[in-house]
Amino acid sequence: MVTSAVPSEGKTTTVVNLALALVDAGQRVTIVEADLRKPKVTKYLDMVAGVGLTNVLAGTAEVGDVIQTYGSAGLSIIGAGPTPPNPGELLSSRHMSVLLENLRDENDFVLVDAPPLLPVADASGLASAMDGVLVAVRYGVSTKDQLRQAAMTLQRVQANTLGAILSIVPPKAQIASAYGYGYSYEADSTAGRGKRRA
Numbered sequence: 001m002v003t004s005a006v007p008s009e010g011k012t013t014t015v016v017n018l019a020l021a022l023v024d025a026g027q028r029v030t031i032v033e034a035d036l037r038k039p040k041v042t043k044y045l046d047m048v049a050g051v052g053l054t055n056v057l058a059g060t061a062e063v064g065d066v067i068q069t070y071g072s073a074g075l076s077i078i079g080a081g082p083t084p085p086n087p088g089e090l091l092s093s094r095h096m097s098v099l100l101e102n103l104r105d106e107n108d109f110v111l112v113d114a115p116p117l118l119p120v121a122d123a124s125g126l127a128s129a130m131d132g133v134l135v136a137v138r139y140g141v142s143t144k145d146q147l148r149q150a151a152m153t154l155q156r157v158q159a160n161t162l163g164a165i166l167s168i169v170p171p172k173a174q175i176a177s178a179y180g181y182g183y184s185y186e187a188d189s190t191a192g193r194g195k196r197r198a
């Protein structure tokens, strides 16, 4: 599952690109669009947004009725479906666990595009059912405090947090000057050795 502390940290883009890379590498992959309040996977891939996960969880459709295939390599997508009044409840339901188990059997990777952790409890309810959780962190925007709170939320539900993905890094960010080019050495009269400055 890919989540983040707050909205707009690059979760959906990460899920879609990761899925496309894995499919290119010959893996069987299904994306589950679990951000039921702000679904974007189908939009980014120019697919039908009408029916999906919420229909399956409500028992009004079968997975086979709502699953879509993207591209010739066969990336499978389960779109969010209509926004329900109780996203958190649906995502942490037994029905959702059973669905994930079935998808696990049929895929090499099931990638879940989750909502952010701090504004609502939807993602934390889902996190403990995942093999692993990645946290998207937006360059120059996400704060340490938000990330700390997100990590604590995941810890509280005993999720297996795999790590963070730094996303939306501006191409001309002055990262280069911070790593590698910004060192200078000057004489340190007391120790007689060079002193490093970043």
Ligand SMILES: Nc1ncnc2c1ncn2[C@@H]1O[C@H](COP(=O)(O)OP(=O)(O)OP(=O)(O)O)[C@@H](O)[C@H]1O
Pocket: 004, 006, 007, 008, 009, 010, 011, 012, 013, 014, 035, 038, 040, 116, 136, 167, 168, 169
């Ligand atoms: N690597 C990137 N480089 C540049 N822009 C990006 C990158 N990744 C995402 N974006 C842009 O940033 C915005 C947010 O990205 P995205 O929708 O993937 O984030 P999100 O965390 O899923 O957001 P939400 O919380 O709304 O679901 C979008 O406009 C997207 O096009």
Ligand SMILES: [Mg+2]
Pocket: 011, 012, 013, 035, 038, 040, 113
């Ligand atoms: Mg998103």
